[in-house]
Amino acid sequence: MPNDFVAIDVETANADVSSICQMGIVGFVEGQEADSWQTLLNPEDFFDPVNVGIHQIREADVRNAPRFPDVAPAVERMLADRTVVSHMPFDRLALEGVARKYGLSPIRCTWLDSARVARRAWPQFAASGYGLANLAEFCGIAFRHHDASEDARAAGHILARAVTHSGVSVAEWIARSQEPISPGCGRSGGTGSPRTGNPSGPLAGEVIVFTGALVMPRREAADLAARVGCDVADSVTKQTSLLVVGDQDIRVLAGHDAGFGPT
Numbered sequence: 001m002p003n004d005f006v007a008i009d010v011e012t013a014n015a016d017v018s019s020i021c022q023m024g025i026v027g028f029v030e031g032q033e034a035d036s037w038q039t040l041l042n043p044e045d046f047f048d049p050v051n052v053g054i055h056q057i058r059e060a061d062v063r064n065a066p067r068f069p070d071v072a073p074a075v076e077r078m079l080a081d082r083t084v085v086s087h088m089p090f091d092r093l094a095l096e097g098v099a100r101k102y103g104l105s106p107i108r109c110t111w112l113d114s115a116r117v118a119r120r121a122w123p124q125f126a127a128s129g130y131g132l133a134n135l136a137e138f139c140g141i142a143f144r145h146h147d148a149s150e151d152a153r154a155a156g157h158i159l160a161r162a163v164t165h166s167g168v169s170v171a172e173w174i175a176r177s178q179e180p181i182s183p184g185c186g187r188s189g190g191t192g193s194p195r196t197g198n199p200s201g202p203l204a205g206e207v208i209v210f211t212g213a214l215v216m217p218r219r220e221a222a223d224l225a226a227r228v229g230c231d232v233a234d235s236v237t238k239q240t241s242l243l244v245v246g247d248q249d250i251r252v253l254a255g256h257d258a259g260f261g262p263t
Contacts, residue, residue, distance in 0.1 A: 004030065004170070005159070006028070006079060007026045008024070010022065012043070013045050014047065020043055021041055022040050022041060023039055025079070028156050031164070039065070039071055046059075047059045054146050068102060075107070079109045081108060089204070092111050113177060114158050118162055120176060128237060141157045194222070194233060195231065203225075203230050205229065207239045208244060209235060209244070210246065
């Protein structure tokens with residue numbers, strides 16, 4: 001059916017996307033929540049206090065939990081040949097990473113990013129404000145953030161609201177979400193640097209920001225980045241995954257190194 005899908009979310013033990021310690025999957029039928037599944041996972045990796053502070057899952061909590069290979073057959077049954085929704089690319093990258101970690105075949109499915117849908121469904125979120133919590137509040141969705149099944153449920157309901165609001169089906173959003181948000185934010189349009197990345201590029205899912213003086217025009221650098229898959233943004237946000245720093249006046253940095261500050 002055009003509006004049937006499954007939504008997924010994972011939590012990780014540390015910055016390695018393959019260190020999944022919790023996974024939640026929620027099924028939707030014709031845009032309505034139908035079933036859910038969640039499990040803790042032993043990532044066989046260390047727990048970073050930063051991550052624990054976010055999701056409150058500790059090493060002791062997963063000591064006797066299954067490893068990903070133990071649940072992989074069940075996960076594949078739930079996702080294979082389905083439209084799989086995640087909010088931002090992290091969950092897709094995590095599932096691909098954990099498959100590589102254990103030498104498993106990737107699950108064949110069609111991924112759909114609910115953040116990309118929301119940025120196109122509601123113009124006010126085209127450039128910013130499309131984080132899961134903010135969109136859930138906008139849509140009136142109550143949920144417990146950083147719990148895998150709760151986050152998956154929120155992502156699924158955001159997509160369902162976008163479908164209702166836009167009149168564009170889930171099946172149609174698969175293609176529409178890969179198109180430019182607007183003529184001014186396309187791969188080669190506009191006067192600034194924002195671009196929507198090539199979904200087939202090797203860096204698909206990355207969000208890149210350029211700062212400082214580059215050896216080539218900013219527009220050209222943005223076009224090259226979009227060609228290999230990066231979404232190009234004008235400023236650093238919580239969604240930024242790559243920061244390219246050109247020649248910079250050290251006086252501007254006030255003695256600090258260039259990089260990400262607290263988010």
